[in-house]
Amino acid sequence: INFVLLISRQGKVRLTKWYSPYTQKERTKVIRELSGLILARGPKLCNFVEWRGYKVVYRRYASLYFCMCIDADDNELEVLEIIHHFVEILDRYFGSVCELDLIFNFHKAYYILDEILIAGELQESSKKNVARLIAAQVGILTFVELILENPLFFMINL
């Protein structure tokens, strides 16, 4: 997978993740092109688009388009599954996720994405494991925050 892109119906970028080297200018250019291309497609059209020699697999969930760009010889159906995998995990984490959740908690979305994909390849195919890992990480966070904000409390109890 070369990059992951989440765009809203209005063309606003909600999340981007690049696994291949693209400069800033190239990134904006790519985003603009793909937005135009994908947002213009009707609902009944196929989920796969050819673009610049690559294949772009996208899926629309409510008002968000999840796009992933892959090489020409990768398996598109598999990527569609990966997209769905990602969305299901997001759903499980945020509880009925909606676009607003992703806007206000974009960093968490990134962390989840990092647990699923590294270097453009799938990392973990079990939703339970991913959820467990994220929970553990959040656990650490909370713990650290707790200590930071309530040093007295903890020192007393220790």
Place this chain on the structure above:
Amino acid sequence: MDTVEKIVEDFASDIAMSPFSSGTRLRDMIRAIRACKTAAEERAVVRRECAAIRTAISENEPELRHRNMAKLMFIHMLGYPTHFAQMECLKLIAAAGYPEKRVGYLGLMLLLDERQEVLMLVTNSLKQDLNHPNQFIVGLALCALGNICSAEMARDLSPEVERLMRSREVNTKKKAALCSIRIVRKVPDLAENFMALAASLLKEKHHGVLISAIQLCTELCNASKDALEYLRKNCIEGVVRILRDVSNSSYAPEYDVSGIADPFLQIRVLKLMRILGQGDADCSEYMNDILAQVSTKTESNKNAGNAILYVALNMLMRAITVDALAVQRHRATILECVKDADASIRKRALELVFLLVNDTNAKPLTKELIDYINIADPDFKGDLTAKICAIVEKFSQEKLWYLDQMFKVLSLAGHHVKDDVCHALIVVLSNASELQGYSVRSLYKALQAYGKQGSLVRVAVWCIGEYGEMLVNNVGMLDGEEPITVTESDAVDAVEVALNCHSADVTTGAMCLVALLKLSSRFPSTSERVKQIVAQNKENVVLELQQRSIEFSSIIQRHQSIRPSLLERMPVLDEASYLLKRATATQATISADKLAPAITPGGLKLPNGVAKPTSAPLADLLDLSSDGALASTTASTTTPNDFLQDLLGIGGVSSSTAGVPSTASTDILMDLLSIGSSPSQNGAPVTDFHHSGQESKPVPAVPEAIDLLAETKATPVVPQAMDLLDGLSSSTSVSGLEKTAHPSITAFQSATLKITFDFKRQPGNPRETTIHATFTNLTSSTFTEFIFQAAVPKFIQLRLDPASGNTVPANGNGSVTQGLNITNNQQGQ
């Protein structure tokens, strides 16, 4: 239901956060930005926030860094420049706490890419983090590394990654494996280090690890041949076992995707098996059965199942090249797949079927495929018909069967049949004189039934025109055919109908007019009627039709005498040479596609194309009449390089060198060429007839058969001087099949300098050529410090011997010589 997020939020709010002085919380900022109604407002808010953040940075406050970073990332996503934050990222990463590190790495991955130098500074922090006891921090570091590392970083940190792959934590192992994928991609040399590790990882139970391990293996195989060998030897059984376990395992809710157990893993394993199995018969044997199992088991009405089927079919295709028999066994399953609901599966299955077809099963397969045309959807039909035509052509033992199938296909899917297929059909028809009557009648019947199909109409109309009297008089009946009564006017009717309803399609219209003309000469009684019909088209909007109708009506009216001779039966089209042309045409079109992406503007890649057999360069067409002319037999490319056009002008070079693109494709074409007449030119090793791949729309008008042949002059492409050298040597190596010597040529000649090459080759060593270069100075002043350099494409090795001297005397009084030794690594390929 309490989700993780909600729990955390509640907890945090309970701990009454005191408002921090230097800035808003992330959430508030986002809310503020979203509340802006205009772009200008938004910009103002963003600017204010950035200013606050910049002050915070310069004041070096540690507490709020991660929050500021998060804000910055949001701003970055909106599209504003945030370069000033890069150092902040680094500081965050270097901080000790987990949350800071986390945000720091996120910022790193988002704001920086691998080409920035700032990345180098991170290497040290990364190294420390990789050694951290906390597995999550290690995970963070690995993740970051895996996503954006550059080549140097990869080299530095790979020993750490290797160590981490052996750790006990599942999570770490996973990430380390994926990270190493990236490393291997960046620095293929390091592949060997990871081989053993990858193999051991395959023995794990955890699916996550397995997935990553398999990916790693795949990447390794791509990266280096040794890895491939190693993995092939050691891992085949392991891999097959994994696949078997997964597909047979009972329902496991963790990995389930709509009823299919862990499809991701299955897909990966299949891909790996494909790579491992390539070219190795034993492996394929082993894999065949498990593959069949997988294909039958996976249900196709679910997306995940489709994905697996897809990859499995791909695999089978590759496997076919090794072991065709085994795959025949699964023919039935594959045929099922052809009827599958999913388009991509169908496509793959069709290709597979195509590969499977051989003499024995051609007939039944074709029958099934033709039946299937009826229910296929439009875009698929095109592919399908093309394939069927190809199959039918290749395997038709009897003309009758061939014609039958073609008529059926035309009737059912006329739109999609391509032009050249029609022409092939016509060629065959003109050759098969005994079948002409039969074909005319069948076509006539078909025309009545399926008048709408474009190609069918064309072929039918042509036939009716040519063999009209056979139709009317029921000439040449075959056994078992029922006689039909067709009067002359019926025939004219049919053509007229065709003309009127396809008047939009120029080619068909044109053909109809011609057919009408022919009929008028064959059936003199109808010529009045024909004249009227033709006259109707005199004011046709389309120029072509108008022109024709005017010409034809004048023929009918005034040139009655010559009409019969004009409209005689067409000469029998030479089948053999036509087949030849089609073979080269298809080859060249394939190669044109392959060549196109390979050509760089410099045209330097041309010699590569010269040596490879798949890229039959598209030389000018010298047709049946041998022009013999040095009508610039050249190669055409998508970016013609007229760079050293003069070079071509230099005597003697043109025909032999330019004609050089006698790549090894000539070997393939050798047999075909011997059928067609191919006079050689100047006895040069250049075999001569290459046909351009472009077929211009052949207008099937009255004129000769030559029409079917395309004539395109390709622009002369001349590689640069040194490439000329290589082009020559590869030509000598290729055509060295017949000759061991090559006439010497003048490689370069200008007003000042002349370079001549003499070629020598050892009879037993076709890859090596020795070139003796002679430099002659044509000016009146001496050249001093004369140095000759040469560059060769990658598959050729060059060795320059020292020159005989550095000074070239003036006026050709003497010359400097130098020896070059060329070895072609791709001799004969």
